[in-house]
Structures are given as structure tokens and as C-alpha cells.
Amino acid sequence: xxxxxxxxxxxxxxxxxxxxxxxxxxxxxxxxxxxxxxxxxxxxxxxxxxxxxxxxxxxxxxxxxxxxxxxxxxxxxxxxxxxxxxxxxxxxxxxxxxxxxxxxxxxxxxxxxxxxxxxxxxxxxxxxxxxxxxxxxxxxxxxxxxxxxxxxxxxxxxxxxxxxxxxxxxxxxxxxxxxxxxxxxxxxxxxxxxxxxxxxxxxxxxxxxxxxxxxxxxxxxxxxxxxxxxxxxxxxxxxxxxxxxxxxxxxxxxxxxxxxxxxxxxxxxxxxxxxxxxxxxxxxxxxxxxxxxxxxxxxxxxxxxxxxxxxxxxxxxxxxxxxxxxxxxxxxxxxxxxxxxxxxxxxxxxxxxxxxxxxxxxxxxxxxxxxxxxx
Amino acid sequence: xxxxxxxxxxxxxxxxxxxxxxxxxxxxxxxxxxxxxxxxxxxxxxxxxxxxxxxxxxxxxxxxxxxxxxxxxxxxxxxxxxxxxxxxxxxxxxxxxxxxxxxxxxxxxxxxxxxxxxxxxxxxxxxxxxxxxxxxxxxxxxxxxxxxxxxxxxxxxxxxxxxxxxxxxxxxxxxxxxxxxxx
Numbered sequence: 224x225x226x227x228x229x230x231x232x233x234x235x236x237x238x239x240x241x242x243x244x245x246x247x248x249x250x251x252x253x254x255x256x257x258x259x260x261x262x263x264x265x266x267x268x269x270x271x272x273x274x275x276x277x278x279x280x281x282x283x284x285x286x287x288x289x290x291x292x293x294x295x296x297x298x299x300x301x302x303x304x305x306x307x308x309x310x311x312x313x314x315x316x317x318x319x320x321x322x323x324x325x326x327x328x329x330x331x332x333x334x335x336x337x338x339x340x341x342x343x344x345x346x347x348x349x350x351x352x353x354x355x356x357x358x359x360x361x362x363x364x365x366x367x368x369x370x371x372x373x374x375x376x377x378x379x380x381x382x383x384x385x386x387x388x389x390x391x392x393x394x395x396x397x398x399x400x401x402x403x404x405x406x407x408x409x410x411x412x413x414x415x416x417x418x419x420x421x422x423x424x425x426x427x428x429x430x431x432x433x434x435x436x437x438x439x440x441x442x443x444x445x446x447x448x449x450x451x452x453x454x455x456x457x458x459x460x461x462x463x464x465x466x467x468x469x470x471x472x473x474x475x476x477x478x479x480x481x482x483x484x485x486x487x488x489x490x491x492x493x494x495x496x497x498x499x500x501x502x503x504x505x506x507x508x509x510x511x512x513x514x515x516x517x518x519x520x521x522x523x524x525x526x527x528x529x530x531x532x533x534x535x536x537x538x539x540x541x542x543x544x545x546x547x548x549x550x551x552x553x554x555x556x557x558x559x560x561x562x563x564x565x566x567x568x569x570x571x572x573x574x575x576x577x578x579x580x581x582x583x584x585x586x587x588x589x590x591x592x593x594x595x596x597x598x
Numbered sequence: 599x600x601x602x603x604x605x606x607x608x609x610x611x612x613x614x615x616x617x618x619x620x621x622x623x624x625x626x627x628x629x630x631x632x633x634x635x636x637x638x639x640x641x642x643x644x645x646x647x648x649x650x651x652x653x654x655x656x657x658x659x660x661x662x663x664x665x666x667x668x669x670x671x672x673x674x675x676x677x678x679x680x681x682x683x684x685x686x687x688x689x690x691x692x693x694x695x696x697x698x699x700x701x702x703x704x705x706x707x708x709x710x711x712x713x714x715x716x717x718x719x720x721x722x723x724x725x726x727x728x729x730x731x732x733x734x735x736x737x738x739x740x741x742x743x744x745x746x747x748x749x750x751x752x753x754x755x756x757x758x759x760x761x762x763x764x765x766x767x768x769x770x771x772x773x774x775x776x777x778x779x780x781x
Contacts, residue, residue: 228617228624339636360659391659396620396632491659498657582660 340578
């Protein structure tokens, strides 16, 4: 184990190298660029035994890694914002094809207006593509999540996006501990897919199907994603045993003891939210932070279990679910708690769009506004 | 927590200065974080970056509003909003030859002259960030040997030597003045 100080993008690239990825295809976009620059550098210098395919677009990047994954390679790509949107069509292909694939999405607002800074609209717009989506809140968590994502995707054949906030995590430097290669190799043995494209086999992935074949595929994908939360939690425990690194299971909860108000958020905002909770607690308000680490599958039952009778849930969305009353997490939370018989209440706000800065005192103030609404 | 906010212009190496200070503070036992403010990225535009130091892991993920220390790459930045959120107690570290018209405690160093003397110049512009790292580490009471190690890890051979020399000169030459009096 070695402690180093570097950016989130550097942590991501180091984890991809440590995972012994075979194939990278990517197209640069701010703020993802330095991840793929670093990987191209490792490969060119012979520090990483992989093929790097420079492509002319994100649509091609995703097509190339999906094809390489179907051939049995361990693959990686990274993108942001418009790049992720441009991949959208192939995201469905990759999940429907039950391919093992890991992608980093460095969260950035989407156009228009044109904006380089963080929000989660890019990620939540891929909600129904059939991918698992994780959200990190520190450099260490980026590093660990990439490695964990390979273990998850290769176990359950569902692709994984590791999300982390543009600039606030991608370009900010924080100390993190790399894991020794022999430990990673033990955790992540070489990828052996159950099926792979091969000239001698002559099969295909994702061929034309009538409803009687198509529907069972989709039902089983839906059922397997629902079960993925349990798998993620178990694998995170396994990783903790080997490394001591632990960031929470599906949620990372803070000061939940005797709490009445639960502040739900994800990404870097959720780290700052702990400071907002401290501010509220100092004023005698029984607040807690719940940081969502796994956005897809949405851990509805676990969320309900975390919230005691009569709890007040304050949802901070860094995105909009247009046409609803707020963001995606608000809608998901309400659906998750619909069957509760107690007088639990939920309210939400969209904040931090396009990189609007979210210092703790601002978050605490927003929380107090929401508490007023619930009175 | 101790927050340092650095103001400079695009091309002066503000982000690298933040990195040098953070890496050196990490060696001295601090928990650290750099938080660059990315605006329009072009040469000459006013830019800033923050460094946070703490005795426990840093949970903040926002920009710096009330820094305890202000680092100024040049006097000509005085009209670019650098004083926002600066309390009277904040210490100033500046590349300047004469006292600035605000705040009591100031650490002044002629980083431009030190950079030129050590031949750290490109296209006629001195690279002042490494000299400034010497002044900042001195103000933070971080031993110079830790900064020397950081610089020798950052650059190779002759380049490292010139940078170490510039940092050392600034570390030794920086003057602490309090309420207008030289100490």
C-alpha cells in the first residue's frame, strides 16, 4: 500500500492500470481528458499491457469496448456529459448484451447552455439503459470503486458506470492509498467470460429476436439488476477484508442516531453534507446525512430501512427529472417510500446545477428551507 | 482547518504551486486537499486555487470563501476581488517588494527577481511559483527539507536543482512584517 497525493482522474487511471485492463477506447472530453491521457501514456510507455484505440467519437468508443468485451477482453472507457449522451444508443446494447464493462463518467452538466462544470444530468439521463451506476465522493473511493466495478461486472454480466464529479473530484488533489498489485490480482483474477465471440465458435450477441425470445432477456436483465445491490455490498466487504478500505455499502450514513431529518444526496455534495449536518446539529436540529453510493439499482428497501417512523427526508438532487416536481432522487425516494404506513414526509430541491458551488453553510440553509416546507 | 487561497494569472503556475504546498504539507503530517478554481483557462486571465490543511481527513468539497492565508503572485492582482472573504487576521504571502495596503501580517518576497536569478524564465516571463512555494512553506513553518524533497520528486536533474535553489532563496529571504514594521 502506498499513499499518494493526486487528482481523481489520476486515481481512476491508476486503478484501471492495476485492474490489468486489456483494451481501452476513448474520446477526450473535459473534464475526463486526463484519465485517457494517462492511460494512453501508460500503454505507450509499456507500463500497461493493453491496446489503446483512439476513435473519432464516443459512439465509436462505446461500440469498440462493447465489441472487445464480447470477445472476452477486460475493457475500459471514460467520458463526460455530451460524450455520455452520444454513447446512449450503445449503452443499451452493452447492457442488453450482458457484457462485462466498466466506464468512468466524470459528471458534467449537459448542453444547452454550454457548461463545463459538474452536475448529474448526464448520469441520470442514462438511468434506464440497464447499467449499474456507482457514485464516488473522494479520490480513494474513485480508485476503490473502479476495482470493485470490475469484480461486480464480471460476476453478474451487467456493465457498470463509476461516476465522480467533474473538477471537484476529477481535478482536486486528495491523498489516497493504492493497493498492492498482488492483492488486486487475488481480488480480481483474469477475466474468463462464460461466452465470447470467437471465429471458431461462430455465434453472435444481440441477434434479431421475436418477442418470445426478447421478453425473457429483458425480464431477466431487470431481475438481475434488482439483485445487484446485494452483490455490490458483498464484494465491497470482500475488498474491505483485503485492503481495509470501506466507504459504506449501498449508502454511507452519518450521525443517524436519534435523527429526525435525513439529508439524502450523492457525489461530492454528500461529503460536504456531513459538514452541513454538523452545522445543523450544533443548532440543536437532529439531522443526518445519507450518501447514496449506488444509484442503479436504486436501493429502495434499504432506504426505507434507514428511515425511522415519522422521519423527514430532505432530498438534494444535482439534476432535474423534467416534468416532475424536482430531481430524479426525489421521485425515486417517494416511490421507494410509497407503501409506508407512518407519517414519513419527503421534500426535495435541485441544487448545484452547472457547478453551482455547494458549501456547507449553503446546504444547511437549504435544509432549513425544506424543513419549513414540511412544517 | 487551515485554508490557503492563491491568486495569480493563467501561466504563472498557480495549480502547481498549490500542488507543491499540499505535497509538502502531507510530508509534514497534515491531511491535505487542493481545490483549483477553473474559470476561463487562458494566459493572463486571473486564476485561483485553494489548499486545505487539517489534522483530520478533509470532507469539504467546495471552493474557498474565508481563507486563513492569501497568496498573491503579483501586486497587479489587487483589483481582481482577491480580498473577498479575507478577515483582518488572515496572513498574506506576496510576491511584492513593498507592504500591501491591507492586513497586518504580511510575508513579502521578490519571487520574480529570485526566479530570474536562477534562470527560471520562459518567453521573457519568470516562473515564480516554485520561489513562492518557499515563501509559503516558511510562513506555514514547514521545514525546508520537506519542500526540497517534494521538488526533487517533481522534477529531474538540473531543473530540480535550479528550482530547489529558487525555493531555498525565497524560504530564507521572505520578510515577515507586522503592522508595517519589518521583523
